[in-house]
Amino acid sequence: MNTFSNIKELFTALNREVGLLSEMFKKRKSVKNFQYDYALDLVDNNDNRIKFLIDREVIRQNGNNLEIDDLFLQFFEQVLNANEEINTSYINENIEKIKQTIDYYLNENSEQRKYSYLREIKKTLRNVGNITLRNVVDLKRNIDNTFKNEPNYKNKKAKLHHFDNKRKDIVKLIELTEKLLSDGSITFFKTATDEELSRIIVQLKIQLQKCAHNLIEIEKQIIDFLNQIQYQNNVIEKLRQVKYLKDQFTLETSTDFKAVLNANNAVIFEPNPTYPLKLSLEYLQADEEVYASILKIAKQINSGVKFSLPLADKISSEYLQTQIEEEVQINLEEIKNGFVASSYNLLDFVCSYQFPKEVYFEDIVTIYCQLISQYDATFDITEKYQERENIEFAVVYPK
16 A cells, blocks of 8 residues: 655645545535546546555545545545534543543653643643534534434434434533543642643533533434424324225224314414504604604505605716726736746846836735736746845746
8 A cells, every 4th residue: 555655745636636536525425426437537537646546545446436535534524524423432532541641641750751741631632622512513413414304214213312322422421521620630630730731621611511501402402303203203104094094985984083173173274363453642642763663554555645755955066077097007917928038036027027107015025926826837936935024935937
């Protein structure tokens, strides 16, 4: 298996194949497989680019089908907050890791190694808060999606029960974390007097409290969804029984549905009654907002009452005179062509360029950045830098 030699090579490969990876990520849940021929169209029919990703296990090939590798797929989903898996074991692992690192810290005599253990504890505490909060958000989203989009009744009910168990697991992990912060390692928190650690602990407690409140709402939501599912299932079962009796021509003899319908006085399909309310003359005369309300009502019922509107004064002739304002524009294309034909670097060329209007150093910096952003394909951007007025500029030459 080939691997990326460094971070730069990894990001260069991902950036070069951003079109292919974006389409594969969008269609990761599609019923149809992502065809190899379609992938070729997204990489300009260059087969080597696809093989490069396969060799480094960014994507996997199964016959004529392609899919993103699980490691990169999980990374994309977590970063984009599109993950559907509720992983409570990872929270538990981080809690155990904190306990172990605290023991290492208390047993260590070297200040340097103690500081490295302290950094590890702070990083793990931040991870616990972020992962717990993300799991709660993912749990709520998955519950909503399951209730709204799962067509199978049994699977919908089973998934909701499964998510309820996940909720209970997260609640237990929150309690374990709060216990760890309160009385599980009193010696450590008294010994490690670190300001950043105190801020992280306060932030973690706030995140755990927020998660606990959201989990209470999630529990109510699960119970409500399960009750709705049960009610809908009971209605469907009754409809099936009625349909069966109707098909057997025994509905009237086996049930008393006619008597039930005759006794039902439901008015659900009737319009809501309206009761006119007459306002007192004292209220009409005293309230300042009454006049505006009367105008709105009169407009709605088209009473025909016309109100005279005051006419505006004649517009002064001074406002009708035509005024011309001229503005000198800088042609970036012309500057680029002159730079490509020269042998100067970009900054020196822009500073010595004869502009059609007076420009200041801030304008030169803006023009320099605009040229690089629009015509980077025709420029050779080197790794050298030059400084001018306390600003570092990359040395750029024409290709």
